[in-house]
Every structure is written in structure tokens, then in C-alpha cells.
Amino acid sequence: MKISLILLATALCTSVFSQIETFTRSELVSFNDYKVLAQEVKAAREGRLVNLGTFNQFAAEPNTVILDTRSDSMYNAKHIKGAIHLDLSDFNQANLRRLIPDRTTRILIYCNNNFMQDIQLSMEDMYFPSKMSRDFDRSDLYIPDSLIPTEVFEIKDIQNTRSRSGYRAEPIEEVRTTPESRQYTLALNIPTFINLYGYGYTNVYELGELVNTSDPNLLFEGTAVPETENMLKQQLTALNPPSTESAKQPLIPSLLVNFEDYSELMAEVEPYREAHLVSLDRFNEMSKENTIILDFRSKAQYDAKHVKGAINLDFTEFTQERLNELIPDPETKILIYCNNNFVTDFEDLTMDYNLQSKAMTYPKPNLKKYQRTLALNIPAYINLYGYGFKNVYELGELVLVADERVEFEGTAVAK
Incomplete structure (x- = not known):
């Protein structure tokens, strides 16, 4: 009986942990650095x-x-x-x-x-x-x-x-x-x-x-x-x-304008966001569901190039009113990304990239020029959460722009 219970517990744990996605994280988006x-x-x-x-x-x-x-x-x-x-x-x-x-x-x-x-x-x-x-x-x-x-x-x-x-x-x-x-x-x-x-x-x-x-x-x-x-x-x-x-x-x-509020909100968001980081493959899967891809870069950047299907609201225009107009249901699943998710050449970052496995390694000494990782994803996630939009998933990988799994559109995208 004891052995059966142990086996059952092991199976349940295996089932739960199998749902937690593992992937190599981008160090160009660091909540801890921002905090x-x-x-x-x-x-x-x-x-x-x-x-x-x-x-x-x-x-x-x-x-x-x-x-x-x-x-x-x-x-x-x-x-x-x-x-x-x-x-x-x-x-x-x-x-x-x-x-x-x-x-x-x-x-x-x-x-x-x-x-x-x-x-x-x-x-x-x-x-x-x-x-x-x-x-x-x-x-x-x-x-x-x-x-x-x-x-x-x-x-x-x-x-x-x-x-x-x-x-x-x-x-x-x-x-x-x-x-x-x-x-x-x-x-x-x-x-x-x-x-x-x-x-x-x-x-x-x-x-x-x-x-x-x-x-x-x-x-x-x-x-x-x-x-x-x-x-x-x-x-x-x-x-x-x-x-x-x-x-x-x-x-x-x-x-x-209250920095104490912002600090409290950051502390609340940090562990929550950690559980809502997804790989590019998972990002693409979720985008096919009843989901919104939100691009919060400037209109000029969005018009030039954005992930196909994304809608735009400049981060600087985030207010409760504007977000409610764009996304009436706060339970809507929202996918987010920013420029720090994409690079044209991994050699620019002195990183090793395995094209077959899509796995990246990030030797910390090679990222000295990115000591301050000021990715827009982080304040955007904080503000979305603060305005009551908590069903947010963030692209957590660093991806090649040329990666065939990503499709872009915009005035700067070759047709």
C-alpha cells in the first residue's frame, strides 16, 4: 500500500512538473536587474x-x-x-x-x-x-x-x-x-x-x-x-x-506619482511573472487560441515591424481607460514581447547558438555591455498587472530575427 502511494505521488509530481516549460532564458530581459x-x-x-x-x-x-x-x-x-x-x-x-x-x-x-x-x-x-x-x-x-x-x-x-x-x-x-x-x-x-x-x-x-x-x-x-x-x-x-x-x-x-506604490507592485509582480514566461514555440501555440498579442512599442516601431497579428498601444499611453477600450475583458490572455527578445546575429552578443536544437548558452562574462538590461517588457508587465490585466504571458527567449518560426509584418518587412 505504501509503495502504491509513493508511486501515485511520484506520478502526480511528474505530471505537474511536465507542464512547466523549460527553455533557455534571455539575459537581456532581467527583472532582478530592473528591481x-x-x-x-x-x-x-x-x-x-x-x-x-x-x-x-x-x-x-x-x-x-x-x-x-x-x-x-x-x-x-x-x-x-x-x-x-x-x-x-x-x-x-x-x-x-x-x-x-x-x-x-x-x-x-x-x-x-x-x-x-x-x-x-x-x-x-x-x-x-x-x-x-x-x-x-x-x-x-x-x-x-x-x-x-x-x-x-x-x-x-x-x-x-x-x-x-x-x-x-x-x-x-x-x-x-x-x-x-x-x-x-x-x-x-x-x-x-x-x-x-x-x-x-x-x-x-x-x-x-x-x-x-x-x-x-x-x-x-x-x-x-x-x-x-x-x-x-x-x-x-x-x-x-x-x-x-x-x-x-x-x-x-x-x-x-508614488514610488512606494511602484515598489510594492514590483514585488508582487516578480514571482507572478516568473511563472508566465514562455518559449517561442509556446508563444506561437498560444497565439492561435483566443489571445491578443500586444505590442507596446512606439507607433513608429510598430508600423515598421511587428510580430504578425499583434495590436499596438504605446506603453506611454497605458491608462485604465485606454486599456479597457482596447481589451474590454481583463481576463483576456495577452502575449507580450519587446525588442530585447530579438537579435539579428547572435555573434553580436558573443553567444553560442545551436541552430538545430535552438538552444542558447549565455556565458555571463560575455554580456558585459548589457550590464543594465532595460527591456520594455518589464515595466509593461508591471503596468498591465497593476491595471488588472493579469492573464499575461511574456516571450522569455532571445530569438534570431531570421528564425523561421517568427513571422513579421510592417512597412520595413520585405514582401
């Missing part, structure tokens, strides 16, 4: 969050750039005046060096989670600026649902107070929900800071406030910005010049 880098950035970032007054002061100084890392369409529609642009999805060493050759350059960053919109400037506001000091209740405040889920935060007692640096919202009372309904603030600033730091750009400062878009000290430009908007703001500023002390005011941090 270690994120913790390093967390400590460095603490002293580099600035208020709008300091942000503007720095922007006017030499060897400083404002970097907008949102998608092309978002940047073209509206961005802080004078900002240069590189979609976070297009970050790599070469693109960053072309845009910002000097790594000591001071870089100022911001994202959508830094801004709220309440009241629009009007001629009346401009000529009677005292009216803009009035209190307003929650009904006057507009924050997109995709930025601030009501289940997580409740905005209370917000006053549009006149201060030396302009208009700011204060205070914001944070109301947490139970762990079962926990949601996360997934601001683009955080992966942007992590990636810049990882690529050697450590002189980064982040706008740390939640700022009213009507603040006269905040100028925008782009196709969606009315021609009169900046004119009105500049005239209002001329009537009420900001104090030179504005940069010294205490920072009122935006609760929509």
Missing part, C-alpha cells in the same frame, strides 16, 4: 523632486533640457513649452546619446500625472486675478478617471490658493482602500527616471507637484493649445509677477 536599479533610483530620486518654481528656474539655466517621454501624439498635442521629446518606448543608448550627447546635462522630466485641470483662464480672470484665489469644491475639479481612480483616492478640501509661485492645489487627503481593492498610481515619471538613470543620465530632476494647468507660470505649446492661452497667462504673470522665493517653497508632492 536592483529601481531601488538605487528610489534613493537618488528622493532629493530630486522639485516644485514648479524650481523646475522653471532650472529650465532657464544653461546645460538643461526639459524631456517629454510621452508618445508622439501626446507630445505633438500639448507639452511644456520648450520641451524636447523622446518616447520612452524608443529609449536606447543610441537614441539618448543622439538627443542628449552630454550625460552631465541636467534633465527635467514630467508626465500627465503632474497636472490637473480645474478652471480655464478668461479675460475676467486676467483682469480680476483676485477671483482666482477663490475656493472651489470638488465639482470644479477635473481629473481624468484614468489618472485617479475614485476607489483609491478621494480629493477633499482642495483650495486654489494664490501663492508666490502661482496657483497650486493643497492639501490633498489620500484615502486608501482595503488590500482587496488595492490599485496603483502608474505614473510615467517613474520608469522614465529609472531608465534615464540606468543609461547613465543621473542628473535628473522630476516635477514633483500636482500642478493646476491654469497656473500662469506653466506654459504649454502644441496643436491642442489655444493661441490665446499663453498670451493670457503671460499677461496675468506681468500683472502679478512671481516672487523670486517661489523655488524655496515646500514641495507639495503629487499623490498620483
